[in-house]
Amino acid sequence: MVAAVRTGSDESRAADLLATLSHSARGSSDAYLATARATLQALMTRPDLLDGVALKRRPGGYARNLLFGRGGISVWAMVWSPGASTSVHDHHCSCCFGVWKGAIREVWFRPIGPAEAVATADATRMQGYVACMMPTGPNLHQIVNPGTEEAISIHVYGFDHEVHASSVRTEYRVLAA
Numbered sequence: 001m002v003a004a005v006r007t008g009s010d011e012s013r014a015a016d017l018l019a020t021l022s023h024s025a026r027g028s029s030d031a032y033l034a035t036a037r038a039t040l041q042a043l044m045t046r047p048d049l050l051d052g053v054a055l056k057r058r059p060g061g062y063a064r065n066l067l068f069g070r071g072g073i074s075v076w077a078m079v080w081s082p083g084a085s086t087s088v089h090d091h092h093c094s095c096c097f098g099v100w101k102g103a104i105r106e107v108w109f110r111p112i113g114p115a116e117a118v119a120t121a122d123a124t125r126m127q128g129y130v131a132c133m134m135p136t137g138p139n140l141h142q143i144v145n146p147g148t149e150e151a152i153s154i155h156v157y158g159f160d161h162e163v164h165a166s167s168v169r170t171e172y173r174v175l176a177a
């Protein structure tokens with residue numbers, strides 16, 4: 001279940017946190033988001049979270065590492081090499097993430113067509129930052145690592161990794177505002 005999550009003597013606590021998350025996903029969306037946020041906030045304070053995990057990396061890009069998947073929830077460690085960038089995309093499921101190491105830049109967009117968008121906001125997310133979004137709310141963004149250091153974020157998605165390839169619903173073309 002959480003075999004990929006190495007947390008030393010606290011491994012059972014991490015397993016409990018993630019099991020709670022999976023259970024809570026079957027309840028209301030508000031309860032789930034509160035649990036997901038609290039879980040991520042706890043994980044962000046654990047420097048040993050990824051000890052022993054053989055993380056994949058992609059020079060110039062980002063690599064997804066599945067840590068846990070059960071009950072329609074999947075938890076991933078995203079490793080962002082310097083210069084890495086996602087497409088501009090939205091999500092078909094809930095998406096919660098926390099910055100575990102380093103800093104990333106998040107750019108938000110507004111859709112102006114079925115697959116066209118304009119940028120609306122831009123922020124740097126530092127280590128410890130946690131955010132949640134639902135598919136019913138604003139969730140159109142892009143993540144970039146513009147720095148010279150690697151960054152790692154932990155993502156909790158409301159999708160079954162054995163059913164969906166990713167959380168992305170639509171990728172957008174960016175038009176000038």
Ligand SMILES: [Fe+2]
Pocket residue numbers: 089091095141
């Ligand atoms: Fe995303």
